[in-house]
Amino acid sequence: MKKIAVIGGGASGMMAAITAHDKSSKVTLFEANDRVGKKLLATGNGKCNFTNEKLNKNCYNGGDRKFIMNVINRFDPDNLVDFFCGLGVFSTVKRDGYYYPYSGQASTILDCLRNELSYRGVNVITEATVKEIKKSSKGYTLSVLADGKKKTFDFDSVIIAIGSIAGLKNKSQDEHYKLINSLDLDFVPVVPSLVQLKCSESFLKALSGVRFDGSISLLLNGKVVAKENGEIQLTDYGVSGIPTFQLSRIASYELADNNKPEVSLDFLPDISEEELTQLIMYRPVRNTEQTAEEYFLGITNKKVILQVMKMAGIKSSTAACLINKQSKAKVVKLLKDMRLHVEDTNGFENAQVCAGGVDLLELNEGMMLKKWPGIFVVGEACDVDGRCGGYNLQWAFSSGYIAGTFASGKNR
Ligand SMILES: Cc1cc2nc3c(=O)[nH]c(=O)nc-3n(C[C@H](O)[C@H](O)[C@H](O)COP(=O)(O)OP(=O)(O)OC[C@H]3O[C@@H](n4cnc5c(N)ncnc54)[C@H](O)[C@@H]3O)c2cc1C
Numbered sequence: 248m249k250k251i252a253v254i255g256g257g258a259s260g261m262m263a264a265i266t267a268h269d270k271s272s273k274v275t276l277f278e279a280n281d282r283v284g285k286k287l288l289a290t291g292n293g294k295c296n297f298t299n300e301k302l303n304k305n306c307y308n309g310g311d312r313k314f315i316m317n318v319i320n321r322f323d324p325d326n327l328v329d330f331f332c333g334l335g336v337f338s339t340v341k342r343d344g345y346y347y348p349y350s351g352q353a354s355t356i357l358d359c360l361r362n363e364l365s366y367r368g369v370n371v372i373t374e375a376t377v378k379e380i381k382k383s384s385k386g387y388t389l390s391v392l393a394d395g396k397k398k399t400f401d402f403d404s405v406i407i408a409i410g411s412i413a414g415l416k417n418k419s420q421d422e423h424y425k426l427i428n429s430l431d432l433d434f435v436p437v438v439p440s441l442v443q444l445k446c447s448e449s450f451l452k453a454l455s456g457v458r459f460d461g462s463i464s465l466l467l468n469g470k471v472v473a474k475e476n477g478e479i480q481l482t483d484y485g486v487s488g489i490p491t492f493q494l495s496r497i498a499s500y501e502l503a504d505n506n507k508p509e510v511s512l513d514f515l516p517d518i519s520e521e522e523l524t525q526l527i528m529y530r531p532v533r534n535t536e537q538t539a540e541e542y543f544l545g546i547t548n549k550k551v552i553l554q555v556m557k558m559a560g561i562k563s564s565t566a567a568c569l570i571n572k573q574s575k576a577k578v579v580k581l582l583k584d585m586r587l588h589v590e591d592t593n594g595f596e597n598a599q600v601c602a603g604g605v606d607l608l609e610l611n612e613g614m615m616l617k618k619w620p621g622i623f624v625v626g627e628a629c630d631v632d633g634r635c636g637g638y639n640l641q642w643a644f645s646s647g648y649i650a651g652t653f654a655s656g657k658n659r
Contacts, residue, residue: 248273251654252389252402254377254426256283258640259626259647260408261360264369266651267406274369275400277391279376283364284357286414290640291345295353297331297644298324299637301344306638308496309435309630310607315642317612322648324641334359345637380405380426386621404621404654408647411601411627413439418595427628430619433606435630438499439598441492441639444510446485446587450554455483457548462516465494466509466586473497476516486510486587489635496602496632499592512585514547520583527575532567542567547582555581600639604630613653614646623650 249272253264256278268274276283287295302324304312328338328346336359337349348355364371372393379390386403407426412418420437427434463486464474475490494510501508515523532542540563543552556563559577561570595601605624609616614623625646633639652658 249404249655250275250386250402251404251406252277252377252387252400253406253408254389255408255410255626255628256280256371256373257286257408257410257626258284258643259410259628259650260406261364262644262647263406263408263623263625263651263654264371265360265363265367266648266657267655268367268369269655269657272655275402276364276369276371277375277377277389278371278373281374283361283371283373286410287357287360287640288353289414290353291347291637293353294347294351295356296345296347296637296640297356298327298346298641299344300324300340300346301636302638302641306634306636307642308440308602308632309604314607314610315631318614318649319641319645322645326648327641327644330644331356331359334363343636377426380429380622382619404623406623406625406647406650406654407628408625408650409628410643411437411604412595413441413598413601413627414596416596420595427605427624430616430622432609432616432618435603435606436503437601437603438496438503439592439595440496440499440602440632441599441635442495442499442597443482443487443593444485444491444495444498444589445591445593446510447590448587450558451481451485451587452483453554454481454550457481457550458488459514459548459551460516462513463490463494464511464513465497466511467501467506469509471511479512485589485593486512487593492599492635495592495598498589499602502589502591508589510587510589512587514551514582514585520579523579523583524576527579528572535566535568537567539563539565539567539570542570543578551582555585599635600627600632602630602632604628606630612649613658614650615653621654623654625650 251274253260253276264274264276304316307315339349375391375393381388387405389400412423458480461479462476464471473494475493477490480488498508539561616622626643
C-alpha cells in the first residue's frame with residue numbers, strides 16, 4: 248500500500264486527495280485550519296465561479312503557458328463540470344462563460360468535495376500544520392504541529408497544496424512559504440494580483456461609490472501597456488472592479504520594481520474623443536437660465552460630471568452660454584482620459600490570487616519536483632495565476648487532479 252500525504256485542504260489539495268486515494272494508495276490530508284476549503288467559500292462572491300467555458304492559454308500568466316495548458320487539457324473545464332456532476336452538482340453558465348453551481352452557493356461545491364473525501368476514506372486531519380519535510384530512506388517524513396504537539400509521519404509521496412497568502416489576514420510570506428523554501432527551489436517572487444489599486448488623487452473621495460461601464464488602461468512612462476473594459480468601481484482610495492483586477496498583476500510587479508504606474512479612465516469608451524468633442528462643442532444651450540451643471544448633466548454619472556467640471560475650472564452655477572471652448576475641451580479630455588497615479592495595491596489580504604510561486608521549470612509533466620522525486624506541488628503555490636473568470640480554480644483542480652493521478656500511479 249502506497250502512503251501519500253496531501254498538505255493543504257483547499258481546492259487543489261482536495262482534488263489531489265480524491266484522485267489519488269484508492270485500494271492501493273492511502274491518502275492523509277493535513278489542513279492547518281479547523282476545516283477544509285475555507286477559501287472556496289469566499290470565491291465568486293460566495294457563489295464559486297469554478298471554471299469558464301471560454302478558457303484558453305491567454306487566460307493564464309506566470310510560467311510557460313504551454314506547460315499550463317498541457318496540465319489543463321488533461322483535466323479541462325468539461326472534465327471538471329462532469330466531475331462535479333458526478334458528485335451531484337448541477338452547474339450553470341453565466342455571462343462571459345463563467346461557470347457556477349446552479350445553487351448559487353459555493354458551499355455546494357465544498358460540501359460535495361468534503362463528502363467525497365469522506366466516502367473515499369481519505370484520512371483528513373484538520374488543525375494540523377505541516378512544519379517540515381525531510382527525506383527519509385523510503386520517502387519523506389513530515390513534522391506536523393497538531394493539538395500543540397509535534398508529531399512525525401512517514402510517506403512515500405507528498406503533494407504540497409498550500410495555496411498562497413492571497414485573501415488571508417495577518418499571514419506573513421516567510422511563514423507561509425517556509426516549507427517550499429526549505430526545498431531549495433527556484434521561486435518567482437509573489438505579488439498580489441486580482442486586487443484593487445490605490446491611487447494618490449484626493450478627489451477620489453468625491454467619486455467613491457461610482458460604478459460605470461468604461462475602460463481602464465495601465466500606463467508605464469506614459470505608454471499604455473494593458474487595457475480592459477467592463478464595470479469599473481471608484482472607491483475613496485482608488486479603483487476596483489473586474490477590469491481593474493485584470494490589470495493589477497502588471498501594476499503589482501511594476502510597483503515591486505519601484506516603478507510608478509498610472510491608470511487612465513475612459514468614462515465613455517463607445518464614443519471616440521473626436522465624436523465627444525463634436526457632441527460637447529455643439530451641445531445646444533437650452534435657455535439663458537441654464538447653468539453649467541444642468542448643461543453637462545446626462546452625459547455620464549453625476550458625481551463624475553461634477554468632479555470633471557471642477558477639474559476643468561467650470562463652476563456649477565456658471566451660465567451654460569458662457570462656457571468657453573477651452574473649458575469644454577478640458578471636459579472632453581478628462582472624460583476620455585482621467586489619469587490617476589497608482590501608489591500601491593490593496594495588498595495580499597484583499598487580493599484574490601498571488602502572482603508568482605514555485606517556478607514551473609522545477610516540475611515535470613506530472614507536477615512532480617524534478618529535484619525531489621515523490622514530492623508534487625499544485626495549485627496556487629505554483630507560478631500560475633489566471634484572470635478573473637474561474638481560471639484559478641480550474642488550475643487548482645486540474646493540477647491537483649494530475650498530481651493525484653501521478654502520485655498514485657494511475658497515469659501508468
Ligand atoms: C475572495 C476570493 C475570491 C476568489 N474567487 C475566485 C473565483 O470566483 N474563481 C476562481 O477561479 N478563483 C477565485 N479565487 C482564487 C481561488 O480561490 C484560488 O486560486 C484557489 O482556491 C487556490 O487553491 P489552492 O488549493 O491552491 O489553495 P487554497 O485554496 O488557498 O488552499 C490551501 C490550503 O492549504 C492550507 N495550508 C497552507 N499551509 C499549510 C501547512 N503548512 N500545513 C497544512 N495546511 C496548510 C491552507 O490553510 C489552505 O486551506 C478567489 C480567491 C479569493 C481570496
